[in-house]
Amino acid sequence: MTPLLEISGLHVEVEGREILRGLDLEVPLGETHAVMGPNGSGKSTLAHVIAGREGYEITGGVIRYGGEDVSELEPEERARKGVFLAFQYPVEIPGVNNTYFLKAAINEIRKHRDQPELDAVDFLSLMRDRVKLLDFDEDLIRRPVNEGFSGGEKKRNEILQMTVLEPTLAVLDETDSGLDIDALRIVAEGVNRMRSPERSFLVITHYQRLLNHIVPDRVHVLQDGRIVESGGSDLALRLEAEGYTKAAAVTA
């Protein structure tokens, strides 16, 4: 069966600098994979290029999603096909109400799936349900997007958006950074509850800590813009114990 996400020989330049240098990665539908790597290895670039960020130039290779080459698609086209990126640094958007924004987003996605748009009542009851599951402060959803949110609230808002938009592929970019242990548990529970045979996760992280809560099917080590090693969830523990340098040395 074709993997949901299939990246082969991917080279990406950002502002003239090559960040990804021949990256290969496959994530089958229904699986959760982790990508671990030291700072500067290209983790965030990988997350952004999957989501379609402008300014990330693909100079070689291809990204296939559901068997289709999506390398040239706009970010919104990928989102409508079910790709979701939980940002490492969620953006504050003054003057734009969280609820309004999320309702516009879900209806855009539903339109693409030929589903009827949600009206205000249906949407609010959906929101209320998800807010409760994530132990999210209900006042926050009435505020402008991420404005004045604490670091932990922003990350939780990302997961809230994910649970509302119900993507097929969710890329979590260092979602654990800046979270205390309670928030980490809530976020992880939110993710675990969504794991299903119809959905895949790509969990990008620097630390193994998150993977105690979201246990991945596979772990990949990203270094110098390439996947240098792949293995089961125990690979994360070994990396934690030995550090990235040694792990890389073993592979080399």
Added chain:
Amino acid sequence: MRETAAVEAHYRDEIPVRQGDPFAVRRAEAVGEFFRAGGFPTATLEDWRFSDLDALGRTAYRRYSDVPTLVPPKTDELPEWVDDFGCRVLLSEGHPLNAEEFQNRNGLEVGNLPPVPAADEQHDWGFVAAGAVPGGTEADLDAPLRHPLEILNAGLFGCGFRVRVGRSQDAGPILLYSLRHDVGHPAMLHPRSVIELAPGSRLTVVEAHDGASETAGWTNPSTLCRLGENAELRYVRVELESGNIAHTGRVTFQLARNARVHSTVLSLTGGKSRTDTAAILSEEGAEVDLEGLFLGVNAAKADQHTLAIHAARHTTSRQLFKNVLSDEAVAVFDGKVVVAPGAIGTDASQANRNLLLSQKAAVHTRPRLEINADDVKCAHGAAIGRLDEDALFYLRSRGLGRMDSHEILVRGFAGEVVEKVPVAAVRGLARDGLTRVRESRSFAA
């Protein structure tokens, strides 16, 4: 020199002559004073650098009442949003359309100006002591009324609105609406409005200037709002004129003890406008919010001048002016705060934020503070920027289209001013303006 004399003679001829007008002589003096002080301000003057008013002096505008072909418009050609107001006074080409309707109801007087003013109302009609600006130690409380175009308005006004709210009354929203048409002739309008709030009263009022003209036109309205103790005014000004109508308007607020004003100037003009908003905080505890929003498309230009005079202790002024500029639109913000000697405990802030959607749009911003007292808090800041790429990507990564994402961010930016406008019909006009921004040539280009 002879040219200037000819222009002055032209405007002297335009002074409306009305039997029994106690100010007939003062009007002639006002026009004379305007020309003695230099006539139409030119861009060589610091205060008029970006205002482009030279052209006004080169056009022989005439009052509407002299245009023989004038046919007063029917009420049914008014825009739909006007119907949202139960209480409204309408002018067309300066002619009252419904003058008698709202006189004296429950302590509220709303109507057109009387054709002949009363002799003891000279201050209301703009006749203040000329010249003699005090030398820096005292605040000049009549400074806004010495504005050259205010003086010319005092000489030439022939129409306008009057609103009086009785003690402890709560009134509004009231619409003061002036509409003009193309009469095939360069026509000018000098409306004057006086809004008076008795102590403890509250009022929401919308002053709107509307109309389009291919032929050159000029609207030069003056509005004076006087608030008694503890009175509260929510004032909204909407500039909708388009085509070749130049707009030079002023609104002046005079606040007594603990009076409060929230003012919003919405420039939705398609032409060129200059608006001077002034607040005189002459007694303790007075508080004013001056806000503005310009939504500029094509070659529209809005020039916002503000002046907050803190002349008493513990007075507060907050200014927030925002510009959204597409195509070749140009915005000017010149904001001034004056703190008089002894006005301790003054709290003044000023912010001018600009969103440029096009390479060709431009902003000139200049904050000015004159602080002559200790123990005051004055903050000011200006920002000019484009839409945030990170925010655009964030929205698009959630499935929202490129155009929609741009629009959401622009609406969010404008929302800070629009959402505080206390009248739904006017918020609707602002949203229409935002739609024109979205449809503009440079949008998301």
